[in-house]
Amino acid sequence: MTSECAGVAGTVDASPVPYAGHRDEQGCAISSETTPDDASGTYSLVVVSNRLPVDKVVAADGSESWRASPGGLVTALEPVMRESDGAWVGWAGVAGDHSEPFENDGISIVPVSLSAEDVEFYYEGFSNDTLWPLYHDVIAPPTYHRDWWDSYLIVNQRFADAAAAVAAQGATVWVQDYQLQLVPKMLRESRPDLVIGFFNHIPFPAYGIFSQLPWRTQIVEGLLGADVIGFQRVADAGNFSRAVRRLTGYTTKGATIEVPIEDEAEVQGNPLRAKVSRRGHQVRTVTARAFPISIDAASFEELAHRPEIQARAREIRQELGDPEIVMLGVDRLDYTKGIGHRLKAYGELLAEGKISVADASLVQVASPSRERVQTYMTLRDEIELTVGRINGDFSTISHTAISYLHQGRPRDEMVALYLAADIMLVTALRDGMNLVAKEYVATRFDNDGVLVLSEFAGAADELKAALLVNPHDIEGLKEAILRAMQMPRHERSRRMRSLRKRVKEHDVARWSKSFLDALADQTLAQSSADAAAAADESASESANGGDEQS
Numbered sequence: 001m002t003s004e005c006a007g008v009a010g011t012v013d014a015s016p017v018p019y020a021g022h023r024d025e026q027g028c029a030i031s032s033e034t035t036p037d038d039a040s041g042t043y044s045l046v047v048v049s050n051r052l053p054v055d056k057v058v059a060a061d062g063s064e065s066w067r068a069s070p071g072g073l074v075t076a077l078e079p080v081m082r083e084s085d086g087a088w089v090g091w092a093g094v095a096g097d098h099s100e101p102f103e104n105d106g107i108s109i110v111p112v113s114l115s116a117e118d119v120e121f122y123y124e125g126f127s128n129d130t131l132w133p134l135y136h137d138v139i140a141p142p143t144y145h146r147d148w149w150d151s152y153l154i155v156n157q158r159f160a161d162a163a164a165a166v167a168a169q170g171a172t173v174w175v176q177d178y179q180l181q182l183v184p185k186m187l188r189e190s191r192p193d194l195v196i197g198f199f200n201h202i203p204f205p206a207y208g209i210f211s212q213l214p215w216r217t218q219i220v221e222g223l224l225g226a227d228v229i230g231f232q233r234v235a236d237a238g239n240f241s242r243a244v245r246r247l248t249g250y251t252t253k254g255a256t257i258e259v260p261i262e263d264e265a266e267v268q269g270n271p272l273r274a275k276v277s278r279r280g281h282q283v284r285t286v287t288a289r290a291f292p293i294s295i296d297a298a299s300f301e302e303l304a305h306r307p308e309i310q311a312r313a314r315e316i317r318q319e320l321g322d323p324e325i326v327m328l329g330v331d332r333l334d335y336t337k338g339i340g341h342r343l344k345a346y347g348e349l350l351a352e353g354k355i356s357v358a359d360a361s362l363v364q365v366a367s368p369s370r371e372r373v374q375t376y377m378t379l380r381d382e383i384e385l386t387v388g389r390i391n392g393d394f395s396t397i398s399h400t401a402i403s404y405l406h407q408g409r410p411r412d413e414m415v416a417l418y419l420a421a422d423i424m425l426v427t428a429l430r431d432g433m434n435l436v437a438k439e440y441v442a443t444r445f446d447n448d449g450v451l452v453l454s455e456f457a458g459a460a461d462e463l464k465a466a467l468l469v470n471p472h473d474i475e476g477l478k479e480a481i482l483r484a485m486q487m488p489r490h491e492r493s494r495r496m497r498s499l500r501k502r503v504k505e506h507d508v509a510r511w512s513k514s515f516l517d518a519l520a521d522q523t524l525a526q527s528s529a530d531a532a533a534a535a536d537e538s539a540s541e542s543a544n545g546g547d548e549q550s
């Protein structure tokens with residue numbers, strides 16, 4: 001890859017002002033387009049994520065169109081952004097220059113461009129072949145390449161610059177996910193006036209795993225640039241705090257971390273942030289704790305009530321040959337999702353004659369994901385081989401064992417599938433949250449249906465009325481499937497009511513509010529501590545006769 005000092009500037013500002021912030025391994029400044037003095041954006045809320053809600057699709061004839069982009073991060077953030085008049089900074093999902101800001105469905109979009117090499121090194125490489133497997137408990141082996149890290153640094157700086165260019169003075173910038181862990185520190189260096197949040201959508205691993213990462217200290221320092229760092233599970237926040245203690249020696253107390261302030265400009269940029277620690281150092285406090293993400297439950301329920309979607313659900317069952325029971329899996333085709341374990345359990349139940357294809361048919365939506373990463377190519381081959389074998393061995397002319405769709409399906413169709421499914425199988429080996437589990441529950445206003453849920457998905461912390469399974473235990477998984485098939489109506493209803501209560505009360509609006517409130521509280525607590533200190537000081541000055549002017 002190129003790591004010359006020129007040519008790595010971002011794409012938002014046409015006349016970039018270089019700022020000597022981060023440096024790459026050759027010691028070249030990775031340019032930043034804003035300085036504390038020229039900060040002049042207009043948005044008071046800026047969300048920064050690798051993915052935008054829409055991907056640009058370039059057809060063979062060169063024509064361009066936009067389509068909804070995959071994954072739960074977008075599902076969760078879209079309703080939040082539609083409710084605010086903030087800006088969403090992110091990548092358009094395809095290599096090339098796509099830097100013109102635009103409006104999409106009521107959301108202001110600020111694209112960040114990635115070259116083909118950025119996509120290969122930063123996105124497919126460091127994000128999805130280093131961090132993704134490492135953070136998902138090394139289910140697949142992570143690959144470590146110094147070129148990928150260099151690219152991660154450069155692209156993170158580009159995202160930080162793009163956010164800094166559109167953020168108003170004192171704005172809140174909310175950075176999302178593992179692809180952008182250096183952005184909080186980069187932003188704080190260029191814009192100390194900003195309030196910075198970070199939310200990690202995937203697990204944060206135990207230190208024994210995280211410590212493999214050659215750049216572990218830089219990652220932790222990058223994250224600590226934020227005022228509030230959010231995780232899906234309490235265990236993730238605990239793992240992060242332990243990593244901070246081991247790698248930096250900073251003091252942590254509960255959810256609070258004291259981060260020394262080294263740069264005086266940071267104090268000048270935002271004097272309210274600084275306080276003096278018990279050891280006499282200037283520090284700012286960072287909060288790191290769990291904020292489990294959710295969905296817009298009401299909108300899923302509203303879709304489920306629509307007559308045309310209910311008709312589609314009935315049609316799906318007919319098309320499947322009206323089996324007694326329809327089971328459903330919906331996942332990006334990712335090795336973290338445990339699709340192979342699910343197929344193995346289902347295949348064995350068929351082979352042992354415990355179920356037949358007329359009793360129970362499985363629909364598996366496996367939406368395409370990260371298709372140029374080798375591990376994903378191998379996974380696809382394995383899954384499709386297994387599906388082919390099970391279908392060959394057990395399907396009949398009237399009933400297909402597994403209806404396999406290697407396609408992303410639109411939201412309406414997802415809801416129809418959820419309504420059509422008697423049993424939802426979520427068997428992730430490791431998953432930040434798994435919004436599909438919550439969507440299934442939100443859709444089932446009839447209080448019917450059984451959720452079989454992996455204890456290794458973040459959703460298991462909240463959805464305790466599901467049938468919780470260890471997907472590595474194939475016998476246990478088979479028993480859970482049989483139990484779900486035989487569960488009496490009153491038990492299904494009792495469990496589903498409890499699940500629905502949780503998801504409806506803890507929806508995505510509550511998630512974003514609790515995170516943004518925590519950010520605001522952090523700033524307020526800091527300013528009131530500062531005001532109290534100022535009041536103490538002035539009281540003691542008055543007691544001592546005050547200064548000449550008072």
Ligand SMILES: O=P(O)(O)OC[C@H]1O[C@H](O[C@H]2O[C@H](CO)[C@@H](O)[C@H](O)[C@H]2O)[C@H](O)[C@@H](O)[C@@H]1O
Pocket residue numbers: 050051070071072073074076177178201202293369370431432433434435
């Ligand atoms: O952007 P991609 O590389 O195509 O991947 C799609 C998204 O996958 C991941 O989603 C995570 O976020 C969900 C919402 O918090 C959560 O429920 C799920 O468990 C996570 O895997 C990834 O974290 C996103 O950055 C990707 O955009």
Ligand SMILES: O=c1ccn([C@@H]2O[C@H](COP(=O)(O)OP(=O)(O)O)[C@@H](O)[C@H]2O)c(=O)[nH]1
Pocket residue numbers: 070071072073075330331332365367407408409410411414433434435436437439
């Ligand atoms: O064909 C598909 C497959 C998935 N999804 C959506 O993609 C998201 C997946 O989020 P989840 O948290 O379950 O997993 P992720 O893919 O983010 O790891 C959910 O909102 C699904 O409804 C979709 O719209 N169409």
